[in-house]
Amino acid sequence: MGIADRKERDKEELREKILVAAKALFLEKGVEKTSIRNIADQIEYSPGIIYHYFRDKNEIFHALHQGGFMQLMEKMQVLRSVRNPMERLKAMGSIYITFAIENPDMYDLMFIKEAPIDHVYNSEHDCWKEGGGTFENLRMTIKECADAGHFTGHDLEPLTYLIWSAVHGLVSLHIRKRCEVVLPERQNTIVREGLEEFFKILDRL
Amino acid sequence: MGIADRKERDKEELREKILVAAKALFLEKGVEKTSIRNIADQIEYSPGIIYHYFRDKNEIFHALHQGGFMQLMEKMQVLRSVRNPMERLKAMGSIYITFAIENPDMYDLMFIKEAPIDHVYNSEHDCWKEGGGTFENLRMTIKECADAGHFTGHDLEPLTYLIWSAVHGLVSLHIRKRCEVVLPERQNTIVREGLEEFFKILDRL
DNA sequence: AAAGTAATTAAACAGTGTTTAATAAAGCAA
């Protein structure tokens, strides 16, 4: 059925247009301030049409959130060439932070905002598989570090969570503008400097 | 002028009523889903009156956010009896996390939400003095630790930021429901367990 | 060409934060 195929393609095309428009607006004004009508204006369709392609606003931004994880996992690919697990762990942190600083709004959507995860949590019942994938990578790397003699005396599961927390904390405080409390002359570099201190600590474990 | 005084008191009274109603609703439904009309209904006044006491919705929740810091600083008072700076540092983390877990919505407002801090940032130009105070406490304690021989080879300002980040990360990932990635049987305790791992690390620095 | 199906829209609903002009209440001077 060639016609059905073409219709499918057309439908996919408009879905993609909505996503592109939504992403552009969202990176410009943020999720909250991007309205369905804004998106509809951008693609020159009526607002109602969006509900034929997405159940609600949440689903749109959940789709973008998935794209963000693609992007992050892409950047993590270079780690495959790093044999030393401790070096790999540090490089993961570095890539993670670079991604967050370069794409603060996307990071916000992926790891800070509450909206899209609630959606995942309610509709599909596999708990946030995008996040689960990246966490599994971290878990494996840390396991390798432990096998290589690091992290003795530590419980690996909460340690993994702590390491993620530390890096997430560094960037999320910055993104949500809680950095004004640090010395003014260091505010611009505090995230990277904090990561450096973290590396010094990891090197001793 | 007794009359002016009484009027001032009356005015303060309604302001307080608004705040109490706003806090109750906010703890029940969250900031976003608490509307000006909800608050007005609760206090049995018209919505418009609120704008005679607060410039906008942000200012209401900024006032509550201040109350949260009072509460947190109150809990921190027990630290004054802890002489050993390293013990005090760890106790700070423990209190911080307990506060966050017991008052997740308040913590959210204080350290995760973007709204009220933007308000502070724009209107009054002293950068988030509530947060600044607690950070200063942390900075001083860490300085004391350094003077006692800990944290050699570390730059204290970014280290302070890192330590705050680690603890903030632990609780904020939990509050924003990114914990489903950890092993299911440990999700309920992962924050405290993560803190335990952090303590093990601190003990070696 | 007629019928049926899918895509698209206009309009409405119930809600939001905020501003406006009008009203009610209170205090003050004569």
Place this chain on the structure above:
DNA sequence: TTGCTTTATTAAACACTGTTTAATTACTTT
């Protein structure tokens, strides 16, 4: 007490929001 001024309060409107409905247009199949 009267009139005047100031303050507190409200009703109504404005310009939005996400979402649903029924109606309309476009397209495919018979």
